[in-house]
Amino acid sequence: MTGVIERYREELPFGADDPIVSLEEGSTPLVPAPALSAIVDAEVLLKLEGANPTGSFKDRGMTCAVSAAMREGAHAVICASTGNTAASAAAYAARAGLTAGVIVPEGKIATGKLAQALIHGARVVALRGNFDQALALVRELVERHPIALVNSVNKFRLEGQKTAAFELLDELGELDALCIPVGNAGNITAYWQGFHERGAAPRMLGFQAEGAAPLVSGHPVEEPETIASAIRIGRPARWEEAISATVDSRGEIRAVSDQEILDAYRMLAAGEGVFCEPASAASVAGLLRYGADSARRVVCVITGHGLKDPQTAIDSAAAGGPVGVAGGIVSCEAELGALEQAVLG
């Protein structure tokens, strides 16, 4: 197995002698989703990006952004993040021996992501503000200091992330539509770039959370709010590119509610055996709400792993549990009769 730069070097801006920082990201599973396929009457497949080294698709872009930073002689990288970019930047910087600074909205990032950024040794700055404010500030900061910015405004991030589109085409030959959650809109832009470079044009169906849907309403959202923290973004940096991708592919960007996201999140876990984080379930929530249209083969991008955000899983299981089952867990005395009753109901 190799990382995405080695695997697709001909199609990426890296030469044979460039330094490569990799954790062997990419080559993620593409699994059929029989339960979903039956519901929407199309062949649905799930691209499990949570299987990347740090548990999200951000690693595809980070191998490129950090490798390019090394080539340029950078000593430090920085990003604003809702969590996964921070985790990925921290890991790849550690791998490269670089210093990483990550700016996250205070109290708003999932536990697993915070744990990752900390254990990889990043300087974690909790900003009293939202993601959009954090990104605006780090963009100013890097104007004054020689630190490489590794947000998806960095073109190398998109170069790396487009390899997911290559993998889909290499494995499937063709697909009719791609369902994908949209936050800062880097990933939908990267997939479209990848498809376009290979002469493919599946419909790009992007989904935002209702409380953070600037690309649907057409204007920035000052205080974005949704349970799906990875897409809690009100001013997407790749706004124009995301709109072009949907127009050029005859796709669309639409909104789904938090309730629909949580329903899809539980359905994926209980019905397909796939545990993702809430933002990732937006792609499936969108497919369930709006249908496959005339698409025969649809790929849903499952952007991040469910273990990133254990609290939402526990709360959500508790909320969905049968009456009398506290917290989704059945408490039991250490005695056979009680165990029989607890197990058999």
Ligand SMILES: *Cc1c(COP(=O)(O)O)cnc(C)c1O
């Ligand atoms: C970053 C992220 C997104 C959103 O991707 P954008 O490129 O910001 O649109 C969606 N889901 C997860 C899990 C993410 O980490």
